[in-house]
Amino acid sequence: AQSVTQPDIHITVSEGASLELRCNYSYGATPYLFWYVQSPGQGLQLLLKYFSGDTLVQGIKGFEAEFKRSQSSFNLRKPSVHWSDAAEYFCAVGDTGRRALTFGSGTRLQVQP
Amino acid sequence: KAGVTQTPRYLIKTRGQQVTLSCSPISGHRSVSWYQQTPGQGLQFLFEYFSETQRNKGNFPGRFSGRQFSNSRSEMNVSTLELGDSALYLCASSLATSGGGTQYFGPGTRLTVL
Numbered sequence: 001a002q003s004v005t006q007p008d009i010h011i012t013v014s015e016g017a018s019l020e021l022r023c024n025y026s027y028g029a030t031p032y033l034f035w036y037v038q039s040p041g042q043g044l045q046l047l048l049k050y051f052s053g054d055t056l057v058q059g060i061k062g063f064e065a066e067f068k069r070s071q072s073s074f075n076l077r078k079p080s081v082h083w084s085d086a087a088e089y090f091c092a093v094g095d096t097g098r099r100a101l102t103f104g105s106g107t108r109l110q111v112q113p
Numbered sequence: 114k115a116g117v118t119q120t121p122r123y124l125i126k127t128r129g130q131q132v133t134l135s136c137s138p139i140s141g142h143r144s145v146s147w148y149q150q151t152p153g154q155g156l157q158f159l160f161e162y163f164s165e166t167q168r169n170k171g172n173f174p175g176r177f178s179g180r181q182f183s184n185s186r187s188e189m190n191v192s193t194l195e196l197g198d199s200a201l202y203l204c205a206s207s208l209a210t211s212g213g214g215t216q217y218f219g220p221g222t223r224l225t226v227l
Contacts, residue, residue, distance in 0.1 A: 034215070034216075036218070041223075042220055042221070043117075043119075043203055043218040043219050043220040043221045044203065044205075044218040045218070046215060046216075046217065046218075049215055090156065092156075094214075094216075099144055099146055099161045099163070099168065099169060099207055099214060099216070100146065100158040100161060100169050100171065101146075101148075101156075101158065101205075101216060102158070103155060103156035103157075104155075105155050106155065106156075
């Protein structure tokens with residue numbers, strides 16, 4: 001069965017600092033990988049996705065993620081965090097046979113002024 | 114294009130009642146999936162509908178059911194509500210027919226069971 005691990009429950013960074021959120025997955029074949037962001041009381045907004053090809057993918061709001069098959073990781077990065085980035089971030093893996101995403105437990109990002 | 118819409122946004126019910134939630138997908142999307150989000154269990158897949166047929170189902174009891182209409186709009190129903198059913202219910206729609214299709218989420222329906 002597929003699974004996703006986000007080891008950091010809560011991260012605090014200063015505004016302007018760089019950010020890296022970790023995501024490790026377990027999946028038997030080439031995975032479909034996603035990062036979503038959720039603001040309080042809201043739904044999930046897609047930041048970026050990886051299906052195949054270039055292992056460095058660019059997303060919205062200045063985010064990028066790198067797929068590393070050897071490490072089963074798909075870490076999310078941003079070079080300079082803005083106060084509006086404070087939210088919860090979810091990594092997810094999609095099954096090629098079923099349209100059912102498996103989510104990690106999420107990482108809550110707090111941004112200090 | 115309009116995004117995924119869900120109605121109602123908030124619901125309060127009492128134990129034993131039943132509830133129906135509605136989801137309208139992005140125009141042209143034929144796949145609709147439902148997820149439950151709770152603080153304890155996180156985001157969990159409920160089921161997915163494609164062309165009015167349930168294609169996939171998560172590990173939830175039979176009290177949770179759904180359907181999809183010919184215009185791709187979907188409803189989910191929870192019967193005999195329990196306190197543990199209190200959650201944010203998210204609907205997502207997808208265009209692709211393959212498993213890797215990107216899912217776009219609605220704002221969710223917050224269900225509180227008293």
